[in-house]
Amino acid sequence: MSFLEITPNAAMAVAAVLGLLVIATAIAWPQRKRKQELWLRTRTWWVIVLLIALSVALPSWVPVALFGLISFLAFKEFVTLIPTRRADHRVLLWAYLAIPIQYYWVSVGWYGVFIIFIPVYMFLALPLRMVIAGETQGFIKAAGTLHWGLMVTVFSLSHAAYLLALPHEVNPLAGGDGLLLYLLLLTEINDVGQYCSGKLLGRRKVVPKVSPNKTVEGLLGGVVITTLVAVLAAPYLTPLLWWQALIVGCVLALAGFAGDVTVSAVKRDLKLKDSGSLLPGHGGVLDRVDSLTFTAPLFFHMIYYLHY
Amino acid sequence: MDGFLRRLFALLVLRPVALLMLGITLRGREYLPKSGPAIVAANHNSHLDTLVLLSLMPLRLIDKVRPVAAADYFLKNRLLAWFSLTLLNILPLERGNAARGEDPLAESSAALARGEILIVFPEGSRGSAEVMGKFKGGIARLKERFPDVPVIPVFLHGAGKALPRGEIVLVPVVVDAVVGEPVAWPGNRAQFTADLEAAVRGLGADLPNSFDDGD
Numbered sequence: 107m108s109f110l111e112i113t114p115n116a117a118m119a120v121a122a123v124l125g126l127l128v129i130a131t132a133i134a135w136p137q138r139k140r141k142q143e144l145w146l147r148t149r150t151w152w153v154i155v156l157l158i159a160l161s162v163a164l165p166s167w168v169p170v171a172l173f174g175l176i177s178f179l180a181f182k183e184f185v186t187l188i189p190t191r192r193a194d195h196r197v198l199l200w201a202y203l204a205i206p207i208q209y210y211w212v213s214v215g216w217y218g219v220f221i222i223f224i225p226v227y228m229f230l231a232l233p234l235r236m237v238i239a240g241e242t243q244g245f246i247k248a249a250g251t252l253h254w255g256l257m258v259t260v261f262s263l264s265h266a267a268y269l270l271a272l273p274h275e276v277n278p279l280a281g282g283d284g285l286l287l288y289l290l291l292l293t294e295i296n297d298v299g300q301y302c303s304g305k306l307l308g309r310r311k312v313v314p315k316v317s318p319n320k321t322v323e324g325l326l327g328g329v330v331i332t333t334l335v336a337v338l339a340a341p342y343l344t345p346l347l348w349w350q351a352l353i354v355g356c357v358l359a360l361a362g363f364a365g366d367v368t369v370s371a372v373k374r375d376l377k378l379k380d381s382g383s384l385l386p387g388h389g390g391v392l393d394r395v396d397s398l399t400f401t402a403p404l405f406f407h408m409i410y411y412l413h414y
Numbered sequence: 415m416d417g418f419l420r421r422l423f424a425l426l427v428l429r430p431v432a433l434l435m436l437g438i439t440l441r442g443r444e445y446l447p448k449s450g451p452a453i454v455a456a457n458h459n460s461h462l463d464t465l466v467l468l469s470l471m472p473l474r475l476i477d478k479v480r481p482v483a484a485a486d487y488f489l490k491n492r493l494l495a496w497f498s499l500t501l502l503n504i505l506p507l508e509r510g511n512a513a514r515g516e517d518p519l520a521e522s523s524a525a526l527a528r529g530e531i532l533i534v535f536p537e538g539s540r541g542s543a544e545v546m547g548k549f550k551g552g553i554a555r556l557k558e559r560f561p562d563v564p565v566i567p568v569f570l571h572g573a574g575k576a577l578p579r580g581e582i583v584l585v586p587v588v589v590d591a592v593v594g595e596p597v598a599w600p601g602n603r604a605q606f607t608a609d610l611e612a613a614v615r616g617l618g619a620d621l622p623n624s625f626d627d628g629d
Contacts, residue, residue, distance in 0.1 A: 178586070179437070182437065182586045182587065182588060183588060185575075185585070185586070185587055186572060186575070186587050186588040190575065192578060195578060195581055195583070195585060196583065198585045199583055199585050202585065202586060382437075382439070382588060383439050384437065
């Protein structure tokens with residue numbers, strides 16, 4: 107067994123993304139003074155892509171741990187932003203402990219517990235701990251917001267990591283790495299595609315109250331680009347047939363949009379622009395993974411249903 | 415030996431905790447003191463505030479940075495005293511010694527004369543979480559004695575949620591730290607204290623929690 111565990115196809119996908127990034131850098135570099143935000147964003151993309159590329163090339167517990175870290179950072183941002191009650195200090199600690207436990211189920215590939223631990227057991231454990239703390243003022247709101255945060259930042263995102271725990275036979279071409287890269291590629295292409303087509307063609311607003319910059323044209327542009335990439339990349343990275351990839355691309359584009367505007371709605375509720383400032387040019391971690399929180403579980407279940 | 419332990423503590427405990435558990439968002443890094451003497455004045459919500467400020471200081475200044483802290487609390491037992499004096503390098507402040515006719519600022523003055531950087535929480539105690547109390551006048555007296563020593567205001571937010579008063583378990587929360595430009599001497603002590611308090615509050619008001627439309 108070699109130190110680097112990556113299939114040729116997955117390596118090719120990484121190389122292709124790096125190629126795209128080189129092109130993006132070539133565009134952003136000359137105008138870095140004028141469009142600083144774009145330049146910062148591109149630079150941060152390098153860090154993200156290199157981290158993911160390196161981690162998938164290493165044994166699978168490394169990318170699983172990386173996703174655990176991403177969940178932790180996203181959940182921490184969420185906890186920072188929401189109003190919490192002083193009485194819930196230890197409840198917050200219990201919620202944090204759910205993160206390593208959930209990713210442990212992922213790392214050992216225990217599907218039965220992975221799929222119910224947060225939706226059922228944390229759903230029961232958090233209010234239990236809150237009752238022990240004994241503060242009833244604001245109980246429902248605190249229980250609801252905290253569990254919602256775990257579902258979005260930990261449960262949903264851990265589906266991306268669970269792709270790595272699927273048996274290799276599910277995807278003999280490129281393994282779990284290939285599925286994960288395919289999901290990340292489509293999700294981010296959709297983000298970028300929606301943004302660009304929205305900038306170029308955008309006229310009619312989709313959800314003006316939640317996110318005034320989102321347009322019908324941007325959404326449709328994202329769907330077209332994402333579906334195209336989905337069908338083209340599927341034979342190299344996934345076991346999906348062309349018509350399955352077509353549906354997957356469409357669904358992921360719509361889900362990515364839904365995740366994006368959902369996090370926007372949360373931020374608007376809290377009167378914030380960005381969820382944090384860890385990723386220069388992007389905002390916080392939650393701002394970057396917003397669409398992934400919706401695409402990861404959907405993609406996982408489509409693969410699980412069609413090919414497992 | 416103490417200096418070595420202090421550096422070890424800063425590198426292995428302070429900075430990793432600050433980076434991973436808290437993830438401090440620092441604004442105004444350019445105003446942090448680059449050399450002593452200086453006074454850093456911040457609002458106070460949590461024991462973490464001291465650790466946050468220490469972690470922001472460059473390692474080369476670590477022996478010069480002195481958090482001013484109540485002797486009756488931080489020296490109350492031998493373990494805590496060792497931790498406070500050796501690792502945090504606090505400057506113990508005897509509360510109530512002015513009543514005994516001693517100069518309450520003797521230690522702080524001597525430290526400034528040695529070129530050290532004092533970390534002071536002018537509210538005097540942590541108070542209730544994330545609520546700023548009224549500033550006391552000690553820094554104004556120091557500024558009067560040392561007009562050339564810059565007094566740098568810092569606003570801290572979030573540590574009260576990560577480690578509130580009376581809790582021993584730290585919960586990860588992002589901490590905001592905003593450093594401002596030194597507060598000028600207006601001519602009298604009462605006005606200086608008011609200006610300092612206004613400066614810290616103003617830094618808090620600058621935190622970007624207002625919505626401007628991005629994506």
